[in-house]
Amino acid sequence: MTATTDVSAPGAGAATTDSPPVVRFAQVNKTYRSVRAVADLDLTLYPGETVALLGPNGAGKSSTLDLLLGLRHPDSGRVEVFGTSPRQAIVRGRVGAMLQSGSLMRDVTVRELVGLACELHPKGHPVDEVLERAGIAEIASRTVNKLSGGQEQRVRFAFATAGASDLIVLDEPTTGMDVSSRQTFWGGMREQARQGRTILFATHYLEEADAVADRVIVLHRGRVLADGSSAEIKAMAGARRISFQLDGPLDETALRALPALTGIEISGRTVRMRSTDADATVHAVYGLGLYPQGLEVTGLGLEQAFLAITDAAGGTAPADEEPTR
Ligand SMILES: Nc1ncnc2c1ncn2[C@@H]1O[C@H](COP(=O)(O)OP(=O)(O)OP(=O)(O)O)[C@@H](O)[C@H]1O
Ligand SMILES: [Mg+2]
Incomplete structure (x- = not known):
């Protein structure tokens, strides 16, 4: 099968391609020593889209999100968020993010930590509202170092929704959450999408992408392998x-x-x-x-479609095996 990148229209969500893009990657490259993590990446996200970023381990999902958030800088190419640099967009409070890694401050309470995020956000919400939405109101007085993995994830989610950001970026947000937490989490995210926010999330749970995303982007070795609605991806495979x-x-x-x-x-x-x-x-x-x-x-389910597409592109081996050009 030949995987293509030509199904680029956004899916069935409230997204519009007429408005200026929320995110634009133009020929972006990022290499770590010999690993080409992001390769000639072109990507445009439109207002109101909920977009899932799929790809095997090492496909470049986190690297892409880190570039979008200005945490890393491209070796070449251009990343724009709301028409400005990622840093500018974040300073203006337009972006909320939940990262895959990075430790939280350990010796403060959940309320103190989330409260700080609300205060620092230019359009911060009241802390009680944020705690409630993230499902951590009951554990607000606990110190962060006593939290379980799933509870820590919820605190990270509270960070991403601490203010009225227009774009929410989530890197594997539900890893470590139990089934009911995941359902609550996606319920909250759907509400954010209904309010017109653009959401970009990386995940390995293909059923989440199928259920939540208007648009699915499959990354492989730092490149876009497929881009379309979940139905289009299935058709492609x-x-x-x-x-x-x-x-x-x-x-x-x-x-x-x-x-x-x-x-x-x-x-x-x-x-x-x-x-x-x-x-x-x-x-x-x-x-x-x-x-x-x-x-x-x-x-064919999305999972089988995903495997068919990545297999056709050389399996799920990490990017490390591709020599740098
Ligand atoms: N700081 C770094 N130094 C060296 N190599 C890195 C660094 N960060 C990422 N890489 C490499 O870049 C490639 C892409 O990594 P990235 O974390 O973006 O993948 P991913 O799609 O998020 O994977 P996962 O599903 O495992 O989270 C991998 O081969 C990884 O080993
Ligand atoms: Mg990752």
């Missing part, structure tokens, strides 16, 4: 799986030449295929004069 058994003689060459195929596996009498147009493929099977038995046509 071969939207349908077809399987059947054949009783008579099996002409492998003819099967491999069927229309719309993106993959085929033949094992004994069983044929399993992926197709971008199941109707055309199945029709052609009958056209070969074959009588498929136990015919099944099923949809």
Whole structure:
């Protein structure tokens, strides 16, 4: 399968492409010694989009978000946030962020720490409101070093929503959260999106991307491998799986030449295929004069689509294996 980057329109959210972009990466490169973490990256986010950044470990997700937040600087290319530098956008309070790593201050209470974030934000919310929304009002008097991993994540989330930012950037926000915390978290994020905020989040939970994002961007070795709505990504990977058994003689060459195929596996009498147009493929099977038995046509989940796309691009090996150009 050939993965493409041409499905670039935003998904079904409230996003508009008429307004000036929220984020613009133009030919951005970032290399750490021999590792090309971000490679010739072009990326535009529009107001009101909720965008999921997917990719295997080492794909460059955190590096991309760090560049967007001005925590790292590109070796070449340009990063703009609301038409200015990332630093300017942050100083103006337009960006709220939740990072994947970085330790929190340990010896203060949750309320003190979140209160500080609210005070420092140019458009800060009242601390009680932020604590409530992050689900940490009950543990507000606890010192930060006594928190569980999931509770720490919620404090990080409180940081990201401490003020009325127009863009919220989240790096693997729900890692370590239990199921109900994740549901509460995404409920809160949907509310932020309804208020017109742009949300960009990196995740390994593909069901989150499927359920929450208008637009899914698959990164691989620092490049955009696929960009579109979750339905478009699935279609790109071969939207349908077809399987059947054949009783008579099996002409492998003819099967491999069927229309719309993106993959085929033949094992004994069983044929399993992926197709971008199941109707055309199945029709052609009958056209070969074959009588498929136990015919099944099923949809491809985002997870399988993701694996198909990254496999086609050379598997999920980290960027380290690609030499620097
Ligand atoms: N400070 C650094 N020094 C050297 N290499 C780095 C540094 N930060 C990131 N890298 C490398 O850059 C590549 C991209 O890393 P990045 O953290 O952006 O990936 P990621 O997509 O966020 O991965 P994960 O899903 O594991 O969080 C990796 O190969 C990583 O080892
Ligand atoms: Mg990361």
